[in-house]
Amino acid sequence: QVQLVQSGVEVKKPGASVKVSCKASGYTFTTYDINWVRQATGQGLEWMGWINPNTGNTGYAQKFQGRVTMTRTNSLSTAFLELTSLKSEDTAVYYCARAVGADSSSFPYWGQGTLVTVSS
Amino acid sequence: QSALTQPASVSGSPGQSITISCTGTSSDVGYYNYVSWYQHHPGKAPKLIISEVSKRPSGVSNRFSGSKSGNTASLTISGLQAEDEADYHCSSYTGSTNLVVFGGGTKLTVL
Numbered sequence: 675q676v677q678l679v680q681s682g683v684e685v686k687k688p689g690a691s692v693k694v695s696c697k698a699s700g701y702t703f704t705t706y707d708i709n710w711v712r713q714a715t716g717q718g719l720e721w722m723g724w725i726n727p728n729t730g731n732t733g734y735a736q737k738f739q740g741r742v743t744m745t746r747t748n749s750l751s752t753a754f755l756e757l758t759s760l761k762s763e764d765t766a767v768y769y770c771a772r773a774v775g776a777d778s779s780s781f782p783y784w785g786q787g788t789l790v791t792v793s794s
Numbered sequence: 795q796s797a798l799t800q801p802a803s804v805s806g807s808p809g810q811s812i813t814i815s816c817t818g819t820s821s822d823v824g825y826y827n828y829v830s831w832y833q834h835h836p837g838k839a840p841k842l843i844i845s846e847v848s849k850r851p852s853g854v855s856n857r858f859s860g861s862k863s864g865n866t867a868s869l870t871i872s873g874l875q876a877e878d879e880a881d882y883h884c885s886s887y888t889g890s891t892n893l894v895v896f897g898g899g900t901k902l903t904v905l
Contacts (some may be wrong), residue, residue, distance in 0.1 A: 717898070717899075718797060718883060718898040718899040719834075719883050719896040719899065720896060721885075721892070721893065721894040721895065721896060723893075724893065733891065734891075735891070735892045735893075736891055769840070777828045777845055777887065778887070778893075779828050779885060779887035779893060779894040780828065780830040780842060780845040780846065781832075781840075781842060782842040784839035784840055784841075786839055787839060
């Protein structure tokens, strides 16, 4: 069965960077894009971007361009999200998610989430 | 791309039906039939319950149904049950740089 397993809790200071991993199993990793979505406490879900594991091509939400980098290591079936210049407003649970089929914006598969806390 | 607009909260009694709206624009909800709905219990990952406006993934109860009219999509939950109490999020494909836009989420309380 498809599984996405994320790395653990992170606590960072303002201005620092964080890198979250998402290890996929149960399918051929290079077949489907990995998306990243976050949720700050009390807020809605927020789409951050996608990576095509086969080509390495990426697409980032305008809000995060310049601060976000999505990469992958195909030999480990793992995708990574790196966010730099962290601010307190970046405190959130970060999820990786995978689509299936023609609707690339619909995500039936999610990681368990990684809490990133940004605090001095 | 602004977030889609959802009511902050809705409530209903067991057995009743409720509807949650999700309003976008002619560039997202109104243009594409790629609206999804997610059920989200605290501390868990979101669960896809509706895709492509009205399609239910395998295993999702037929008490959940989706529809769309113009720039507004709707999720209806019939025969409310206690376990339906959760946050519900809508999303839409946009075809732009901001490929996916989500709503602000709606908290459903089962009275």
